[in-house]
Amino acid sequence: MTTEQHVPPGAQGQEWSSGASALTRHIQRVLQRIRVFDRRRPLVWNLLFTTFFVIAAIIDYGAGGWKTIAANADVPEPLVFSMSLGLSVPLLWRRSHPMPVLCFMTAVALVNSLVGAMLQASLLMLFLLFNVALRKPLKTLGLAALLVIAPIVVGTLRFPKDAWDSQLVPAFWSIALVALLGIAVRTRRDYTGALEDRAHRLEIERDQQAQLAAAAERTRIAREMHDIIGHNLSVITGLADGGAYAARKNPERAVQALEAIGTTSRGALTELRRLLDVLREESPAAELAPAPALSDLDSLIEGVRSAGLPVRTTVKGSPAALPPGMELSVYRVIQEALTNTLKHGGPSATSDVLVSYATDAVTVTVTDTGRGGTPDPDGTGRGLAGMRERTALYQGTLEAGPRSAGGWRVHLRIPIPPTPPSPSPTSSPSPEGPTP
Known part of the structure; x- marks a missing residue:
């Protein structure tokens, strides 16, 4: 148990040494x-x-x-x-x-x-x-x-009197000492005031940094929740629509659609609970899981296909080892593009996903044959804004807009950071040190 000592106004920053008597x-x-x-x-x-x-x-x-x-x-x-x-x-x-x-x-x-x-x-x-x-x-x-x-x-x-210096010299010394004492006290006071002002400014800067960090964290959380909930709800909506149509002609397909809805909703609920557990301060041992990566694209696309959107994928080049955050950004952009096609592309829409690996960058192009238009027609969504934010984190570029032939196109390019060369055994310095 700790007690707080009251510090009177104007005395901030004056902490006497514990070694003093x-x-x-x-x-x-x-x-x-x-x-x-x-x-x-x-x-x-x-x-x-x-x-x-x-x-x-x-x-x-x-x-x-x-x-x-x-x-x-x-x-x-x-x-x-x-x-x-x-x-x-x-x-x-x-x-x-x-x-x-x-x-x-x-x-x-x-x-x-x-x-x-x-x-x-x-x-x-x-x-x-x-x-x-x-x-x-x-x-x-x-x-x-x-x-x-x-x-x-x-x-x-x-x-x-007998000697004039016996009258003047002590007086001059007294005046000099009093003046020096006033200057010393003034210097000490100004120095203390400067320290208090600096401490106050540091507190303000600390609070501002904390507010900026909290705002950035809120933005990141909002982006993750949008990607998780938005995508899964779009898949569930597509499955529900397909199941309702199949229930009248093919009950077995309707049962499959309902099972897929259950699987998708349980997965979304699990991800949402995991995210909320991390946010809870009283839950220090929250269950964690690896963030989605490009190796999880197959399961993502399978879920979209099961919701009724035909997706064709093409991978060019040899997959490069990317930082986990960069893989998550690419994954979320693809997920958001397919989610927008599910929501706005219409029943006859199809989608193509092209992932290209080069030595200096990874490029993703997602196109669809839907009705086109903006992914957020009411201007209230965060889909396109979230994609741009994720891309900007890694100095990438994002182009999104309708195609002249109809449909929508999202083009992402993120530069791959250079890999530092590993030191070779022959280039290591001699244990004896440099030769003269």
């Missing part, structure tokens, strides 16, 4: 839940995030902690309070409008540096820099880095 997997699951929650309810997360830093900035102002690092501890407290809010409240829009928010916070940070308050809340600008690196082009990221650096440079020039 339990703590690592737990942390990844927690982070994944946080990301999913943030994606579904971004306002809630933004409010929590902003509220935390607003409270921290107000505490720093109220407790007077800012004075311990300020270059000028005499900055008016209302100004300090306003700057604390100006550097923390805009974080609420850091993801939706990162550049406008950063410009506003830069202006507040410039005032902070000029008056010498040096509020630590100015470090919150690094969150804006991270969001710009995560969502904006590199040119915009360069501009954002300059906006973050500007207040630091102004504060260094306005209130210099």
Whole structure:
């Protein structure tokens, strides 16, 4: 028994290695839940995030902690309070409008540096820099880095200390690391998105291939059922008509016709059951039988003759060994042509079957002396279409149409695939390998 693990939206394709430690997997699951929650309810997360830093900035102002690092501890407290809010409240829009928010916070940070308050809340600008690196082009990221650096440079020039590099270099490193972190997260996110998109496209292609395969299989099954049922029903119809006529004058012939009807119908039922057994998923051990081949033409023609259609067969050339699928296609074309003659040729029709074998192709010509016309006068049959489909499978050609002298003609030509030459013993390489 297997259980399916629910994968939250947006996390498809992220399967953590089974070799990771339990703590690592737990942390990844927690982070994944946080990301999913943030994606579904971004306002809630933004409010929590902003509220935390607003409270921290107000505490720093109220407790007077800012004075311990300020270059000028005499900055008016209302100004300090306003700057604390100006550097923390805009974080609420850091993801939706990162550049406008950063410009506003830069202006507040410039005032902070000029008056010498040096509020630590100015470090919150690094969150804006991270969001710009995560969502904006590199040119915009360069501009954002300059906006973050500007207040630091102004504060260094306005209130210099012993060494200017001790003020600027750590700030530059912090800005570079935050920018690189944003770029890394963005690259990872884009890579994951590309993998998810590729997986989604592969699923679509897989479904399309499955649909195409199912459609092709349905077509093949429909073609087989048409050939099996259509031919046998035509033979049964001919036998029934002949038996009804013979019953009035020759009862023995009528009995023979009825016996032939029983034999033909049982054979058709057996083939139909075998085909349906193969289609049944719950029947893995369905009874299988070899597909009809050209060696079965004699029994096919005997059945047609017993239905009342005189058939003359002629074979030219030496029968070649054909692939089983090709033999089945030739057999079905002959079967369909004779079935059409039975259905549409009339009571006085006769048929000729000519099979010619050549070195490069097998040719079949089936003609009849019936009334002619199309095999499917109502346009709803699949006989001619099925013959063309079978022929196209092996790059063959099929011509079907009425004859000028009356009747119908079906001409089939299928190329025989070349047989690969068998290697001769003298041409096999030496076991010692090639000579230098």
